[in-house]
Amino acid sequence: MKIGIVGLGLIGGSLGLDLRQRGHTVIGVSRRAETGDLALRQGVADKVATSLEAIATTQLIFVCTPIAAIVPTVQQLATFLPTATVITDVGSVKAQLVTLASHYWPNFVGGHPMAGKAEAGIEAAEVGLFNQRPYVLTPVESTPHEATELVAEVARSLGCALYRCTPESHDRAVAWISHLPVMVSAALIQACLSEPEASVQQLAQQLASSGFRDTSRVGGGNPELGLMMAQYNQAALLKSLQAYRHHLDQMIDHIATQNWTVLEQRLQQSQQARPQFVDSLPEPFTE
Structure with a gap:
C-alpha cells in the first residue's frame, strides 16, 4: 500500500520505519526540508516532500502534526485528494478534532496510538515503538466502515492492541x-x-x-x-x-x-x- 505521513517527528518517523518494514511505500511530508533529508537517511520514508500534493496518490494518510495543525491539514488535503483516500490522525484529543475533520473529509478516522518517549523529533524515531501498545480508534456514526477497518488493519500489523470507543469517552x-x-x-x-x-x-x-x-x-x-x-x-x-x-x-x-x-x-x-x-x-x- 502507498501511505502518506504528514509530520515526521517521533510518531510519524516511527510509523514510517515500521510501515516500510512491512512492505508499504511511505511518502513523508515535512515543513522543513532538513527533516525530510534526515527521514530519508534514517529509512523513515521512500520519498519526502515539503508539499502536501506529494501524497495525492496515497491510499492512506497519517496526520502526525501537532494537535492544532490536524484539522487545517485535513482541510487542505480535502481540496485535492480522491474521495476514496482514508485520512487518520494520531492526536491525543479526539472529540473536537473528529467532529471538524469529519466535516471536511468523510473518510476521516480518529486515531491515537498510546506510545511515546521523553525525547521528541525524528531523531528519536524507533522501530517497534507501537508494538504491544494500545491503539485507539474513535469512529463516529458517519465514518465509513471500510475506512475504519483499513486503519484497524494497519494498526494490528504494527503489533498494537486495538480499541474502539467514542471520541468523548x-x-x-x-x-x-x-x-x-x-x-x-x-x-x-x-x-x-x-x-x-x-x-x-x-x-x-x-x-x-x-x-x-x-x-x-x-x-x-x-x-x-x-x-x-x-x-x-x-x-x-x-x-x-x-x-x-x-x-x-x-x-x-x-x-x-x-x-x-x-x-x-x-x-x-x-x-x-x-x-x-x-x-x-x-x-x-x-x-
Missing part, C-alpha cells in the same frame, strides 16, 4: 491517565522550584533519583504538547484535576491530623490498584 479516559499526569508532574517540578533556600534546592537536585525521575518525566516533556492537551481537552482535564485536588487535600488532612490508619489504608489501596493500570494490557475494547 477517549478524551475522558486519557484525561485521567495521560493529560492529568502531565499537569501533576509539571506541578511537582514547580513545587520543588519553590523551595526558598537555594542550598536546599540544590541539594534536592543533587539527590534526585529514580523516584523523582519517574514522577517528573512527563511534566518535563514538550511544553507545546501539554498546552494543547489543556486547550483541546479542557473540560475533561479540569474534571480530573479537581478530583486529584480533592484526593490530595484528603492526604494533607490525614497527615495533618496524624490519621495514620486511614493514610495507610489509602496507600495500600493505591498499591493494589496500580497494576490494573500499568502491568497488563487488557483485551481489546469496543464501546
Whole structure:
C-alpha cells in the first residue's frame, strides 16, 4: 500500500520505519526540508516532500502534526485528494478534532496510538515503538466502515492492541491517565522550584533519583504538547484535576491530623490498584 505521513517527528518517523518494514511505500511530508533529508537517511520514508500534493496518490494518510495543525491539514488535503483516500490522525484529543475533520473529509478516522518517549523529533524515531501498545480508534456514526477497518488493519500489523470507543469517552479516559499526569508532574517540578533556600534546592537536585525521575518525566516533556492537551481537552482535564485536588487535600488532612490508619489504608489501596493500570494490557475494547 502507498501511505502518506504528514509530520515526521517521533510518531510519524516511527510509523514510517515500521510501515516500510512491512512492505508499504511511505511518502513523508515535512515543513522543513532538513527533516525530510534526515527521514530519508534514517529509512523513515521512500520519498519526502515539503508539499502536501506529494501524497495525492496515497491510499492512506497519517496526520502526525501537532494537535492544532490536524484539522487545517485535513482541510487542505480535502481540496485535492480522491474521495476514496482514508485520512487518520494520531492526536491525543479526539472529540473536537473528529467532529471538524469529519466535516471536511468523510473518510476521516480518529486515531491515537498510546506510545511515546521523553525525547521528541525524528531523531528519536524507533522501530517497534507501537508494538504491544494500545491503539485507539474513535469512529463516529458517519465514518465509513471500510475506512475504519483499513486503519484497524494497519494498526494490528504494527503489533498494537486495538480499541474502539467514542471520541468523548477517549478524551475522558486519557484525561485521567495521560493529560492529568502531565499537569501533576509539571506541578511537582514547580513545587520543588519553590523551595526558598537555594542550598536546599540544590541539594534536592543533587539527590534526585529514580523516584523523582519517574514522577517528573512527563511534566518535563514538550511544553507545546501539554498546552494543547489543556486547550483541546479542557473540560475533561479540569474534571480530573479537581478530583486529584480533592484526593490530595484528603492526604494533607490525614497527615495533618496524624490519621495514620486511614493514610495507610489509602496507600495500600493505591498499591493494589496500580497494576490494573500499568502491568497488563487488557483485551481489546469496543464501546
